[in-house]
Amino acid sequence: MKYLKIPAATISRLSIYSRALEELAQGQETVVSSKRLAEICGVNPAQIRKDLAYFGQFGVRGVGYFVKELLFDIKKILGLNKQWKLAIVGCGNLGCAVVAHESFVQQGYNFVCAFDVDPMKVGLKLATGITIHHVDRLVDVCRLEGVEIGVICTPPNSAQEVADRFREVPVRGILNFAPVQLQVCDTCRVEHVDFTVKLDNLAYHLTAN
Amino acid sequence: MKYLKIPAATISRLSIYSRALEELAQGQETVVSSKRLAEICGVNPAQIRKDLAYFGQFGVRGVGYFVKELLFDIKKILGLNKQWKLAIVGCGNLGCAVVAHESFVQQGYNFVCAFDVDPMKVGLKLATGITIHHVDRLVDVCRLEGVEIGVICTPPNSAQEVADRFREVPVRGILNFAPVQLQVCDTCRVEHVDFTVKLDNLAYHLTAN
Numbered sequence: 001m002k003y004l005k006i007p008a009a010t011i012s013r014l015s016i017y018s019r020a021l022e023e024l025a026q027g028q029e030t031v032v033s034s035k036r037l038a039e040i041c042g043v044n045p046a047q048i049r050k051d052l053a054y055f056g057q058f059g060v061r062g063v064g065y066f067v068k069e070l071l072f073d074i075k076k077i078l079g080l081n082k083q084w085k086l087a088i089v090g091c092g093n094l095g096c097a098v099v100a101h102e103s104f105v106q107q108g109y110n111f112v113c114a115f116d117v118d119p120m121k122v123g124l125k126l127a128t129g130i131t132i133h134h135v136d137r138l139v140d141v142c143r144l145e146g147v148e149i150g151v152i153c154t155p156p157n158s159a160q161e162v163a164d165r166f167r168e169v170p171v172r173g174i175l176n177f178a179p180v181q182l183q184v185c186d187t188c189r190v191e192h193v194d195f196t197v198k199l200d201n202l203a204y205h206l207t208a209n
Numbered sequence: 210m211k212y213l214k215i216p217a218a219t220i221s222r223l224s225i226y227s228r229a230l231e232e233l234a235q236g237q238e239t240v241v242s243s244k245r246l247a248e249i250c251g252v253n254p255a256q257i258r259k260d261l262a263y264f265g266q267f268g269v270r271g272v273g274y275f276v277k278e279l280l281f282d283i284k285k286i287l288g289l290n291k292q293w294k295l296a297i298v299g300c301g302n303l304g305c306a307v308v309a310h311e312s313f314v315q316q317g318y319n320f321v322c323a324f325d326v327d328p329m330k331v332g333l334k335l336a337t338g339i340t341i342h343h344v345d346r347l348v349d350v351c352r353l354e355g356v357e358i359g360v361i362c363t364p365p366n367s368a369q370e371v372a373d374r375f376r377e378v379p380v381r382g383i384l385n386f387a388p389v390q391l392q393v394c395d396t397c398r399v400e401h402v403d404f405t406v407k408l409d410n411l412a413y414h415l416t417a418n
Contacts, residue, residue, distance in 0.1 A: 011410055019388060041390055079412040079417070173415050205382070
């Protein structure tokens, strides 16, 4: 099913709603008002209703949302009603932190292979049990494992080369932690986790205000 | 100087331009056309001109931008013409990766203290030479060191407590890596680095298209 012209911010908020609902579900809560959900998520209740309205009718007037039902629906919208297969490249502190990130597994993101250039790391296993391969084997191993999303945690000057290898697999999505803009083809989507940009935003606002 | 009503996306792009200019400057390039700068940054040239126009007149028609001059000006706009003092809380893989992030130091972000709850870590030094304190000492140490920005790399269930301690210091900005929405006072700005939201965005687009 295609949902067209949904604002990117709506998708990001759905992700935040789903995380809040996950916690409520674990806390055995069955119903949540839009007011309460909004508070947890740091948005206003009208925003939640507006975001959900893109995808249909949710909740019961005067009652609220059924927690598990809405969680199920949002996960379906986001494509989280399946397991995703991920590969990580760059097994330094950052790569290890990303692979071990607890909410990833919960959400259905499974790292099935890992790569590095460091001969001292190749052959070792990460804490989650996956073996580190040399990055030269990236295309073969990713094809074999059916990797759909590539995660780049390398230094900036290696990131484009890794993206080129992912293109060859091909993977359709890349999560890039390296502070560089990647050139990819139209069929591949890149999301960029850029610490520096966020810090620069802080610096700007602390200076300007 | 106050720059009001500048779009958040403009500030984020200025950060990306400054990084590109930094690299050009290191490569001994003195002048860059808006076309070339746009290519490196993955935007269109008109966007660069529009973003810069919020802050004055830059570049010379038919010539382009003087690399070091524009870099200097953008850094000044972003508040990067000074050294910022940062504290990190949570010295796991992620915290260590953040503190060691090479572009942070380049940009004037200096981690001056680190905190953890783990008694095995307290007293140890990070690779950059700063000592890990117990998080109970956060307020005192941050005041002593003049910390302006706090960085939270703790598990989600400790993040709010850390934010409360930062409020007591007080710090004016928080970079939050924990996947929770933090409640802070109006005088504190939070930027959120949220891996899961980015991955959910990828999943959505890979599912919807």
